[in-house]
Amino acid sequence: MLSQDDVIEISEDSNWSYRPDRQTAARMIRSLESGKVLYFPHLAFALKEPERRFLSPGCSDGKAKNVSYDPRNGSIQGTSCKDQDSNDLAAMISRFAAQARALIESLFPHYTPHLEQARTSYRPMPVQRRFRSVRKDDSRLHVDAFASRPNQGKRILRVFTNVNPDGQPRVWNIGEPFEIFVPKYYRRIAPQWPGSAWLLERLGITKGKRSFYDHIMLQLHDRGKMDDAYQQNADKITFAFPPGATWLMFSDRVLHAALSGQYLLEQTFNLPVSAMQDERCSPLRILEELYQRELA
Ligand SMILES: [Fe+2]
Structure with a gap:
């Protein structure tokens, strides 16, 4: 049976530029790369008073799942906010993006030169539990793999902060280790x-080529989600991340499921496996060991 200590490591720090001592830093990177969630219960993202107007589902455009911000060019999508409101919302998410980056850079300075900052998302809608497709249902345990965005084995590192103003936690299931999940x-x-990878790219269905690694990860994502018996019986713990808390993990390795919550900020980074302290911990190297061949 999984216990909380198996899957979560707690840090009491409350500073986005927290530099742990050497021993703590070594422990944290080992925990992160081997598939734990690093949890900072007191690391809050502070909203400015006027930004509290964005704590409303109304700032979503009702079509996209999330409000999505691109730190590379400052563009924002998926919001109904216009003009100054849109600029102010983008500024809020941008501030979170910068703090999330500062956190990763100060915790894991070795990652810094290789860190690719992808999109930042703001999720003002309650977690949805009903989907037409179980593949899209993130309340089922899964590792992240994206059908339209192959990443050729790069890691997916994500930072989450709960900004719920009503005391509502973000409740997750966190599942068994990746090495136990994969052989199933x-x-x-x-x-x-x-030719399918070439065709998918040519038709614009994927942004870039879907490697065999991406294909396997997508299959693991889908097969796990579609397996009702697995969803019901898999070893997992339920954990509530309160408002004012931040947590981060490699979401391509940690089995996770979002059960409830509303108002979340999330920053995604990509990282080449060569930038890891121990690349044998990556899904790419674990799968290559199983398949006995290069996958990306
Ligand atoms: Fe996910």
């Missing part, structure tokens, strides 16, 4: 048809 499905991975 890897023999059932469908083949990747020759």
Whole structure:
């Protein structure tokens, strides 16, 4: 049976530029890379008073799942906010993006030169539990893998902060280790048809080429989510992240499911496996060991 200590490491720090001592830093990177969630119960993202107007589902455009901000060019999508409101919302998310980056850079300075900052999202809507497709249902345990955005084995590092103003936690299930999950499905991975990666890219369905690694990760994501018995019986713990808390993890390795909550900020980073302290901990190297071949 999983215990909380198996999957979560707590840090009491409350500073976005927290520099742990050497021993703590070594422990944190080991925990992160080996598949734990690093949890900072007192690391809050402070909203400015006028920004509290964005604590409303009304700032979503009602079509996209999240408000999405691109730190590379400052563009914002998925919001109904216009003009000054849109600028102010972008400024709020941008401030979070900068703090999330500062946190990763100060905790893991070795990552800094290789860190690719991807999109930042703001999720003002309550976690949804009903989907037409179980593949899209993030309340089922899964590792992150994106159908339209292959990443050729790069890690997906995500920072989350709960900014709920009503005391509502973000409740997750956190599942068993990746090395235990994978053998349950890897023999059932469908083949990747020759030419399919080229065609998907050509048709604009994927941004870039879907490697065999991406294909396997997507299959693991889908097969795990579609397996009702697995969802019901898999070893997991339920954990409530309160407002004012921040947590981070490699979401391509940690099995997770969002059960409830509203108002969350999230920053995604990509990281080449070569930038890790121990790349053997990456899904890419774990799967290559199983398949006995290069996958990306
Ligand atoms: Fe996810």
